[in-house]
Amino acid sequence: MEAQRLYFKLSSTIPTSQIQYQRTPFIQILHKASTNNNITLKGSFLKPHVSFDPKVLKCTNCLQRIEREVAIIQLRKKKIAVFVSGSGSNFRSIYEATLEGIVHGEVAVLVTNKDDCGGAKYAREQDIPVILFPKAKNSSVGLSEEDLVDALRAFNIDFILLAGYLKLIPTELVRAFPRSIFNIHPSLLPAFGGKGYYGIKVHKAVIDSGARYSGPTIHHVDEHYDTGRILAQGVVPVLANDTAETLAARVLHEEHKLYVEVAAALCEERIVWREDGVPLIRSKEDPDHYK
Ligand SMILES: Nc1nc2c(c(=O)[nH]1)N[C@@H](CN(C=O)c1ccc(C(=O)N[C@@H](CCC(=O)O)C(=O)O)cc1)CN2
Numbered sequence: 001m002e003a004q005r006l007y008f009k010l011s012s013t014i015p016t017s018q019i020q021y022q023r024t025p026f027i028q029i030l031h032k033a034s035t036n037n038n039i040t041l042k043g044s045f046l047k048p049h050v051s052f053d054p055k056v057l058k059c060t061n062c063l064q065r066i067e068r069e070v071a072i073i074q075l076r077k078k079k080i081a082v083f084v085s086g087s088g089s090n091f092r093s094i095y096e097a098t099l100e101g102i103v104h105g106e107v108a109v110l111v112t113n114k115d116d117c118g119g120a121k122y123a124r125e126q127d128i129p130v131i132l133f134p135k136a137k138n139s140s141v142g143l144s145e146e147d148l149v150d151a152l153r154a155f156n157i158d159f160i161l162l163a164g165y166l167k168l169i170p171t172e173l174v175r176a177f178p179r180s181i182f183n184i185h186p187s188l189l190p191a192f193g194g195k196g197y198y199g200i201k202v203h204k205a206v207i208d209s210g211a212r213y214s215g216p217t218i219h220h221v222d223e224h225y226d227t228g229r230i231l232a233q234g235v236v237p238v239l240a241n242d243t244a245e246t247l248a249a250r251v252l253h254e255e256h257k258l259y260v261e262v263a264a265a266l267c268e269e270r271i272v273w274r275e276d277g278v279p280l281i282r283s284k285e286d287p288d289h290y291k
């Protein structure tokens, strides 16, 4: 019988001791991590050889979950370019999520306008290629717009994620990667966005305004600063005794979670564009639910 190969990934909710399978030469564990006597398995099993204790798989929609996981594993891993100008904590969150398999993609290249910034240093430590764009003033080092597009094509980039990048993305790049460039901004756009609104300046403006809520916005990147359609937002309270620094830290924590969620959705092809041009995230758990 031509056995049907079943590829799947089991989440770590099933204690190791309760998974029984016959050891056969056909079982190839692609990835195994055991923590606290639980196990996360990515593996290819020959269906007839795998038998689970029916009492263990109590998950009512287990098959649907495995089918969704199988579908993700069978997708080609997406290639991501991240653009930074500063410490790169969002970049690190996304990169670490790719290593953990939370984001089904890889950070193929880092682009920065500041060769010595924290994000560039971290990228070099991880052997991620670093591109300087745009060229520094009065310097021949760095790429032109045309060369940058060519370089990103050469890396087979699927998505470009701006994460604290402080230069205007040129129209040539926006048009070369339609519906593929996204940015995270540390306020609830359209409030407190646009030219001059970046970094701690955003949080100072939020506090000065008396706003009671703030939070990160991830939006599509068009030719202008912060005017692209909104894809996702998070909300945090602005406290009466907040400083720009305390608010920045609270928003940044929310940014890290939100950008990983968006990167995962992008790499799983769960972004859907509404007729009016607004991008939506299709729920992983319920494909009929969008947000
Ligand atoms: N085409 C686009 N490019 C960029 C966008 C965008 O939405 N469309 N987002 C920015 C990120 N950003 C806000 O999220 C932002 C970054 C920088 C500025 C700004 O005023 N920059 C200063 C220069 C700052 C410096 O060089 O230190 C300026 O242009 O005068 C506003 C918003 C990334 N690119």
Ligand SMILES: NCC(=O)N[C@@H]1O[C@H](COP(=O)([O-])[O-])[C@@H](O)[C@H]1O
Residues within 6 Å of the ligand: 084, 085, 086, 087, 088, 089, 090, 091, 119, 163, 164, 165, 184, 185, 186, 197, 198, 199, 202, 252, 255
């Ligand atoms: N308008 C753009 C802007 O202000 N972006 C903000 O720069 C910070 C970069 O932090 P990171 O380098 O640690 O990711 C983030 O808070 C991001 O929202």
